[in-house]
Amino acid sequence: MPVPPIVVTADRRDNGQTLAAVLKAHLGLSWSQAKRAIDRRHVRVGGQIVADAAFRVKAGKRITVAAGVVEARSAVGARSAERGVGSEKPKTKKTPPFSGEAQSSEPSAAPRKPKTKSQPRNTDFNSALRTSHSALFEILFSDDAVVVVNKPAGVTTVRSAEDREEFGDGQRFLPKTLADQLPPALGAPDKPVVAVHRLDRDTTGVLVFARTKLVGQKLMVQFRRHTADRRYLALVRGEPKSGRIESTLVPDRGDGRRGSGTGDEERKAVTHVKVLERFAGFALVECRLETGRTHQVRIHLGEAGNPLCGETVYDRPVNGQPLPDGSGAARPMLHAAELGFTHPTSGERMTFAVPPPADFAALLAKLRVAS
DSSP states (O other): OOOOOOEEEEOOGGTTTHHHHHHHHHHHOHHHHHHHHHHTEEEEEEEEEETTTTOOOOTTTOOOOOTTOOOOOOOOHHHHHTTTOOOOOOOOOOOTTTSSOOOOOOOSSSSOOOTTTTTTOOHHHHHHHBBBOOOOOOEOOOOOOOEEEEOOOOOOSSHHHHHHHHHHHGGGGGGGOHHHHHHHHHOOTOOOOEEEOOOOTEEEEEEESSSSSSHHHHHHHHTTOOOOOOEEEEEEEEEOOEEEEEEEEESSSSSSEEEEEOSOOOOEEEEEEEEEESSSSEEEEEESSSSSSSTHHHHHHHHHTTTBOOOOOSOOOOOOOOOOSSOOOOSOOOOEEEEEEETTTTTTTTEEEEBHHHHHHHHHHHHHHHO
């Protein structure tokens, strides 16, 4: 009889882990065995071949390893050995605040008054860098039309179309997205918010949601016409240059990753980069988006030879090896520091600026000291 493929389903403990780590935990493989199976395109996630060992897996995803590729140990035994069932939870170390003084920034559902055009805009990001110790999302502003949020790392903005199609009613067993958590926090659990734009799971900073579909459509027009102002802070490797980066992005640049290329699905992307500070082998840059494509900043910086600290996807040339990263960052260091848009009902120009979170500020402080 033919040998059947190996099928495992990612659980909550796997959410956000790399594909190689999940295979290692479930099947008892070594890192080299897991990576070899993935590199040779023997692994599918949700029915699609994934050739990137650093691909981040979501809870509930069905992972299939082609027949005869590996010999799996007991999933329970492998996971127990790998993750230490019954062991104590690792202790977390508090990172020092960037300013050198302990500051409190607890999450709050109480809206903060935004800066409007009657108030001066703060475009000096260096003076704005402070530590935020908030582990949960913070509502910066809300009314009947919009809600503006400071998003933490580790939270997905909104459920993807792929997840909705694959899981259907089973979505309720997946980790809550920011869009899921907002209605109860706003006191309106039966009134879903509308995602106008997105931040990657591990990207922090300012996001705006619409409270109604009509408002959402009006806000989306601003984003399409590039009248919404989006500025990011990023810690990158190497010696970046200030300037304008333009390319056309495609879903697969040739190695399974998004990137610059040509084809039927190409979309113009423009990022303006400004170097704010340089360190020994690293830099703090400001990125202003002229367009808003998926992973645009990460792709443009990576393809320029200056991937984000902590970047594990867009950190290499096509079919090449990852560029060295001695930063020690546990996630891609990208922060949506400022968002400006015109209120869709009042017509008032609104600008929101938030400081980077504690891990970003701590790494920045470390790089300054090392320089």
